[in-house]
Amino acid sequence: MYKRYTKLKFLERFIGNLVTNLKKAAPRFELGIKDLQSSALPLGHAADRDSFESFNDLNSNVPHSLLIISNGHGEDVIALEIIKRLLKKIKIKTIEVMPLVGNGNIFDSIKSKNFHKIGHLKNLPSGGFSNQSLKGFLLDFFSGFLVDIFKNFLIVIGKSKNNYKIIAVGDFLPLFFAWSSKCEFAFVGMPKSDHTWSNGPGWEFSDFYHKLKGSEWDPWEMFLMKSGRCKSLIMRDEITANNLNKKLINAKYLGNPMMDFVHQKNENISNIIMFYRIIILIGSRFPEALNNLDRFLDSLNQLNLPKDLIILLPLSMNANILQIKSRFKKHGYLEDKSCHFMVGEDSVWKKKDKYILLGKNTFNLWANMATVGLSNAGTATEQIAGLGVPSLSLPGNGPQFTKSFANRQSRLLGGGVLVCQNKKILLHNLEMLLNDRQCRLNQVKVGMKRMGKSGASKKIVDYLNLNLLS
Numbered sequence: 114m115y116k117r118y119t120k121l122k123f124l125e126r127f128i129g130n131l132v133t134n135l136k137k138a139a140p141r142f143e144l145g146i147k148d149l150q151s152s153a154l155p156l157g158h159a160a161d162r163d164s165f166e167s168f169n170d171l172n173s174n175v176p177h178s179l180l181i182i183s184n185g186h187g188e189d190v191i192a193l194e195i196i197k198r199l200l201k202k203i204k205i206k207t208i209e210v211m212p213l214v215g216n217g218n219i220f221d222s223i224k225s226k227n228f229h230k231i232g233h234l235k236n237l238p239s240g241g242f243s244n245q246s247l248k249g250f251l252l253d254f255f256s257g258f259l260v261d262i263f264k265n266f267l268i269v270i271g272k273s274k275n276n277y278k279i280i281a282v283g284d285f286l287p288l289f290f291a292w293s294s295k296c297e298f299a300f301v302g303m304p305k306s307d308h309t310w311s312n313g314p315g316w317e318f319s320d321f322y323h324k325l326k327g328s329e330w331d332p333w334e335m336f337l338m339k340s341g342r343c344k345s346l347i348m349r350d351e352i353t354a355n356n357l358n359k360k361l362i363n364a365k366y367l368g369n370p371m372m373d374f375v376h377q378k379n380e381n382i383s384n385i386i387m388f389y390r391i392i393i394l395i396g397s398r399f400p401e402a403l404n405n406l407d408r409f410l411d412s413l414n415q416l417n418l419p420k421d422l423i424i425l426l427p428l429s430m431n432a433n434i435l436q437i438k439s440r441f442k443k444h445g446y447l448e449d450k451s452c453h454f455m456v457g458e459d460s461v462w463k464k465k466d467k468y469i470l471l472g473k474n475t476f477n478l479w480a481n482m483a484t485v486g487l488s489n490a491g492t493a494t495e496q497i498a499g500l501g502v503p504s505l506s507l508p509g510n511g512p513q514f515t516k517s518f519a520n521r522q523s524r525l526l527g528g529g530v531l532v533c534q535n536k537k538i539l540l541h542n543l544e545m546l547l548n549d550r551q552c553r554l555n556q557v558k559v560g561m562k563r564m565g566k567s568g569a570s571k572k573i574v575d576y577l578n579l580n581l582l583s
Contacts, residue, residue, distance in 0.1 A: 184283025185214025187492030368569025499564030529560020
């Protein structure tokens with residue numbers, strides 16, 4: 114035990130010295146473009162000398178500034194809700210957000226002089242830090258993502274000078290950035306759940322690896338969680354928090370904030386209640402999303418039902434509408450400008466007894482209007498499962514939504530989404546779910562329990578205020 118403790122202390126000192134040296138070397142890495150002091154400020158803003166000096170006085174009564182570091186995608190949505198609640202309730206000098214994946218467009222909806230989006234922002238070819246395929250990683254690598262990560266890292270480690278506190282939302286990288294800053298921080302760990310390996314049959318190497326550790330979180334992540342500067346540690350479900358508590362890590366479960374962003378009821382459903390209703394979730398990462406759409410539409414071409422079918426297709430804000438519409442035409446759908454269902458659609462496309470309703474940024478509006486989902490997505494799949502909408506997935510070639518990811522997601526939701534090996538199995542399960550209400554309820558009841566009810570964001574913000582920001 115003594116040797117193990119000595120090794121851990123040596124590792125902590127080594128990483129601490131590395132971070133200190135990086136801080137000293139930071140101006141050289143900026144290549145003369147701007148010094149580290151200014152790069153730590155919001156993009157497009159000049160430093161105010163008086164406020165900068167007051168931040169340096171850690172014993173002053175000046176309110177803390179706050180930096181939120183997010184993994185992107187679903188974590189951005191969670192970070193957005195936290196930020197909105199913090200701006201309403203808690204006195205903070207400045208709130209900054211640094212999305213590590215993508216350009217963080219979702220945060221542009223916040224209009225406050227106390228809020229800024231910072232960092233080196235870029236959409237990656239894989240859609241994120243790809244750990245699903247070597248191809249995705251290489252595409253990200255050659256796009257220069259390692260340079261951007263390092264530049265963002267330099268910004269974060271400069272925050273300790275300015276009386277900052279940090280909330281990291283995601284997994285290892287935001288957690289490591291927060292720990293490296295030497296600031297007090299909180300960690301909201303949403304991507305990982307011990308349901309993925311402890312429930313159902315698991316014969317992949319990763320399942321045995323997680324079982325050996327006793328958690329999906331890795332040893333180096335748990336090491337960072339044990340830091341004395343980590344004031345709040347929040348997990349997405351109870352089983353994950355309990356397993357970390359067994360390792361003497363003070364993790365809390367306060368509910369799943371992903372259910373705070375979807376409407377529980379939609380009065381406009383009366384306009385389409387007489388139809389069969391499917392929602393298609395193709396993901397937000399292009400061009401993979403286009404391939405997912407092709408696979409689903411090709412499958413639906415062979416679907417025969419006794420009455421008309423409404424296909425709801427909500428798109429992300431970065432979706433290329435022209436490419437989507439070309440896919441419709443390829444599968445025989447034509448735009449019907451005379452048809453209006455008045456549920457928020459941007460356009461309607463028709464092929465015999467099937468209608469596609471297309472809408473940008475309409476997921477929250479349509480999530481609870483479907484009977485069944487066809488879903489090759491991440492967070493959105495979990496959200497419709499939490500609303501009681503069962504779904505089917507049809508994994509493709511990735512790089513993100515692979516067979517391995519789909520199986521992990523299915524176990525996370527207790528079968529709330531079923532993985533189909535081919536189109537024949539997909540069509541069989543789809544017809545069964547559309548026509549059998551009890552079958553639908555049986556599939557989603559575990560998923561609804563695991564996702565929980567809305568209201569977690571308020572509890573999380575209250576907990577953060579009490580343990581980190583007060």
